[in-house]
Amino acid sequence: MFTKNQKLSASLALLFILILVSGCELYRDFTTYFNTYYNAKTLFERTEEEILKQKKDPFQFREDAQGGKSIFPTSQTQQFSGETRNRNQFSNQQFGSQSSSQFGTGNLSSGNISQDLTKVIEKCSKILQYEKESSFFPDALFMTGKALYYQQEYSKAQRKFMELAGLKNSKYSLINKLWLAKTNLQLREFDEGLRLIEEVKKEAIEKEEDEIFNEASITKISFLIFREQYVQAINECQDFLKNSNDDEMKALVANQMGIIYLKINDDKNALEAFSSVLKYEPTFDVELKARLQLAKLLKKLNRVDESEEELTNMSNQGKFKNNLDEIYNELSDIYFEKGKYERAIDMLKFVDSTYKQLPTSGIACMKLGKLYEKGIQDYDSAHKYYNKAASSLAPRELKLEAGGKVKNFDRYFFLKKELTELNTQFKYLQNLKLFIQDSLDYAIAEKEYLDENKKMLEASSNQNNENAQAQEILRQQQQQQLQIQQQKLLLELNKNKNNEPIPLKVLIALGKAKKPERPTADSTSIKTSIAANLFNQGSLFYSEIEQYDSALVYFNKIMKDYSDKPIVPQTLFAMATYYETTNDTIKADSLYKIIVEKFPKDKLYEPAAIKLGIITKDSKKKEDVSSDPASLPFQKAEELYYQNKYQEAIDSFKVLANKFPKSRFGAKSLYYIGMIYEENFKNYDSAAVAYGILAKNFALEPLAKNAIAKYDEYQKEKERIKNEEEKKKAEELKKKEEEDKKKLEKEKPVENNTIKVEDNKTINDSLKDDLIPRNKKSYLERLKADTDSLKKKFINNEISDTLKSKINPIKKDSSKTKSPIPE
Structure with missing residues (x-):
């Protein structure tokens, strides 16, 4: 048995032998990894993650660089799920705060993505320049290519990907081909890019590289959408659904397929595509969007009850509790269509008050405005909500529409106030005692209002009269009390649904009552102004507010009470136009006939006669032409022009211009002369002469406007050339004098x-x-x-x-x- 020391010695010996065998290569990889590669890889991964978070639409082919937005997604989990994206953002912030000091990469959430990508390129360039034998060389090459791609330096990125392809590194063989294909597409090398995409898809299926297949397919779909090749894009989506094994990505692509069907107005297939999303495993965001689109389509296809059921189910599901603004905005449309105004108003007011910092609040205000305008016809409330929508975070187009509505109702309230004042003036003319009585009533009510305010202020001022500071505080409190009192009165006024009489002093307090004024105009002038006001209100309802029945009420009132006023022909024509839109041609023709018979000198006589077929536009034109003796010779000269007999045409037009200097055909002749000289003969001096005469003698003719512009341009150019020649001559003369002086x-x-x-x-x-x-x-x-x-x-x-x-x-x-x- 070996002792512990013997084992240690053997291990050290073995390590020494391994170092000798591997030599410098192992040492190079070791130092390269810790000195450069590790930092570059860490920074790039975090930067790429940040780029993918900023990706709004996974099928957007081109986006602004903006510090490095990606063009295509690489991770469906990071890219397409709202909940996952939020979680990633939170975890990245934590990770970033921990690792910034450790790795020296800083906070990537600061938005300096472009700078971070530049740092990655700089770090990798050291490996590419000094560590070519390192095993990290292919990794550095690939990271550099992707970083350049994110910076939209596509030509440089292409060179890096091609260089990597030349290494024939099996690790990067397929993924590098995909990025090379992307780069070719961005460089408009479409054929080569699509060819590589197809190769990548085929190899990815064979090698069961699902993520690479997904990304290649998304790339192609995005490109086809960008090129507006929607049928081919749909085919690519269907091919993806057949071959992909990723249910989350299938849901994403099915949803996109529905969006493409909407672009080509194929609602039936769009409905089917959005319905199929739920068969897979969609992320929260994809499911929300698909179901909302499904509900909209059901409503559009007159399946309103199904649409209501879908939206109601969504609103009752807890997972959509943070998206009630979008759901209620859609559901309110259904209630509005069904006449359930109160339910729609409650939902929209909830959205307006709960989601004030979101665009959906502005959208809800716009819907409230339309509901009050079209449904309840409460124009005060409509005006209020259109104002809110115009200053909200709603989309720009919606805000512009709301702004237009606000202007219409501003005009309506102005005309309404003006009509009230005119009617009051007319009443005072008819009954002077009424003016005196109203003046007395106003004076009494005003005194009551002032006395009440005075008592309230005195009561509060008696409580504290110690010093100036207390007096100022007291004054502010009194002002606040008056404002509160006015707000209470205004609230009571708005709640007055039964139109009960409102005390005059309350109206005075709210600034809604005006002191009576003695009439200064006679009754005829006032009645003429009233008739004009009624016509303006009717026109506003007809053309802007689009309440045609209300417009007809105003027009009928004019014909009933003010039939002797100058506005009558216009009123008759407007009423006839209204009946034409309702296909009541009998009533329309009868009104046109009244204009023709009773108002032959009015400017609307000819349009009415044309409507009745008494005269035609062509016959009117011939009548105008034949009434001028210059018309026939002008037609002959014009025929010469169209036969390309330009000199003969010029001669004829000159005769006309001299013989009929005050006729509009004389003006036309001069214009033809200038045009032929300018466009056909390229004789700009002669053209300028003709245009100059036309501009001088026929300045008010429409043709002269164009001629004046050309003539002024010619004169400016001529003056410029003259100044240049004089300058040139002066310089030559000065040069000559200097040469002669030097010679002497x-x-x-x-x-x-x-x-x-x-x-x-x-x-x-x-x-x-x-x-x-x-x-x-x-x-x-x-x-x-x-x-x-x-x-x-x-x-x-x-x-x-x-x-x-x-x-x-x-x-x-x-x-x-x-x-x-x-x-």
């Missing part, structure tokens, strides 16, 4: 101001620089050559005015020699 200053200047030569000529100072003679003969030869040169330049206008002024001719009093430069 080449030689050293002579000390004396003048130089005497044999023939007693005097040379100007500007030529002295060139006159430094070594002997008289050479000097005279050079002088003659210079003067001849200057003479040629002067004749050819090559010398600038500045330079000419500097060249003084030789004095005329020399009788022997003439000046070389002619005067």
